[in-house]
Amino acid sequence: MSATLHSITEQAQPRQAPSAAPSPDDISLYLHIPFCHAKCHYCDFNSYAGMLGLREQYVAALVDEIALAGARARDARSKPLRCRTIFFGGGTPSLLTPAQIAALLDAARAAFAVDVDAEVTMEANPGALEYERLDEVRAAGVNRLSMGAQSFDAALLRWMGRIHSPEEIETAFGAARAAGFENINLDFIFALPGQTQPIWEQTLERALTLGPDHLSLYNLIVEEGTPLYGWVARGKVREVDEDTAADMYEHAQRRLETAGYEHYEISNWARPGRACQHNLTYWRNLTWIGLGAGGSSYYAHHRFTNARPIRDYIARVRASLRTPDAPGAPAPLPGGAIVEDEDIGRELEMAETAMLALRLAEGLSLARFAERFGQPFWPTFERRLSDISGLGLLEEVDGRVRLSPHGRMLGNEVFARLLPDDAD
Ligand code: SF4
Known part of the structure; x- marks a missing residue:
């Protein structure tokens, strides 16, 4: 240690x-x-x-x-x-x-x-x-x-x-x-x-x-x-x-x-x-740290994933402890067995925030979205949602956007469109 x-x-x-x-x-x-x-x-x-x-x-x-x-x-x-x-x-x-x-x-x-x-x-x-x-x-x-x-x-x-x-x-x-x-x-x-x-x-x-x-x-x-x-x-x-x-x-x-x-x-x-x-x-796409074998974290705009096999995980944690972080230059990582580090770009973070929030009955707070990303929700996704805009899948109520009752049965149609064009 x-x-x-x-x-x-x-x-x-x-x-x-x-x-x-x-x-x-x-x-x-x-x-x-x-x-x-x-x-x-x-x-x-x-x-x-x-x-x-x-x-x-x-x-x-x-x-x-x-x-x-x-x-x-x-x-x-x-x-x-x-x-x-x-x-x-x-x-x-x-x-x-x-x-x-x-x-x-x-x-x-x-x-x-x-x-x-x-x-x-x-x-x-x-x-x-x-x-x-x-x-x-x-x-x-x-x-x-x-x-x-x-x-x-x-x-x-x-x-x-x-x-x-x-x-x-x-x-x-x-x-x-x-x-x-x-x-x-x-x-x-x-x-x-x-x-x-x-x-x-x-x-x-x-x-x-x-x-x-x-x-x-x-x-x-x-x-x-x-x-x-x-x-x-x-x-x-x-x-x-x-x-x-x-x-x-x-x-x-x-x-x-x-x-x-x-x-x-x-x-x-x-x-x-x-x-x-x-x-x-x-x-709500907030910060979490996931530790243990295969644990994944969403931290500082990165998604980190730990080694999955149990023995590999234990060996990696032990190796991390033998290699102290350099003073004044702490590794910006949440764990000790990370094998994947994905940089979540701003576009993807906006899309994931919207997709995840739309799973909730409360939906997405338009004010919180604008505060978090410095730009409003509707103009950000207008083009991507244009082909389903007449179907009534989304509704805006009290400053929140959410799936309509009809939209709840077709959530995947909405989620897929929110992703940026270059996302996998
Ligand atoms: S194998 Fe284990 S983790 Fe998977 S569903 Fe069964 S009890 Fe749950």
Whole structure:
């Protein structure tokens, strides 16, 4: 570890007072935990089965990488960055022990000025959760759980390669409530081959019976390189047609609205006040630092991506620690295992900011866009949107532009046009 790192990590960082308004310099921190018990058939995330033996080394490397990122940010800006949210994603973060989660959170609090009321989410697999230790996870500082439930249909869960039963979802949810978690998300997938409309409706009803604070509903995507992709390519599995998928989505919209959930993002619903603050950072195209194997960051107008294989990641972090940053010339990088660095030009940043904000029901604030980029939204995109300008896909309400109800079904038509001509 470099001298710079010692000087930063050994002093307690000031914590931010709650409710201070976010500034563009604030960050959200993502920590990737790439371990899984088994690989689900549809999954293309950077996650690995059969590597649990590396957990301890991995957590040690991640603790070091957090310290490195905090030190570099502090050296560059002369003060620790304020951190508003932390998200343990994966993989299966619930495969870490509470002590490992606590060590990572301690490292984050030492490296950044973490808000005292920061939203701290941990993803959990109902089949890989030590129910009796959930209170320790909460005591470590995790205040939100995001459970990958995916379906309440036992046959579909088996087909997906999930390691849990429908009943285990309910048991895990009950245990989390009993441990004091007041903010719980459930993830589900629709448009699964073999999933009929009644099966989907039953899944939603059973989910609503639990009373989650947040629901994420994702349309199945057949990702290249997954077993599912091979099955579809060989004709063993037929994808659900678009009309059926749209029916499932529209049913969810109606049912969840009736149940009191706000549809605040294309795939996300929340009880009032329970929108995911961490993911809002992404949709508002603000700054985040993503650490761990395959972690990616959006920082200082660059997108950085870490090495994906676990052993490669650990080796790179160790090598970074052996090569201290030159005094007075800190590397402008947020992490210690970066293999890709993409400079996000201004044109692309404007397009991505608009595309991401249009995923939200609140849409894009025209004033904030103009303030951020020094130019107004409409003239910037007028030419690119000209061929769909008569279709009523966008609407302007109270100084915000958003997808119209009709436009929500055709969001991709709008998003594709916002990109600059030379973007990939
Ligand atoms: S548990 Fe999640 S991360 Fe792990 S293989 Fe399944 S879908 Fe992928």
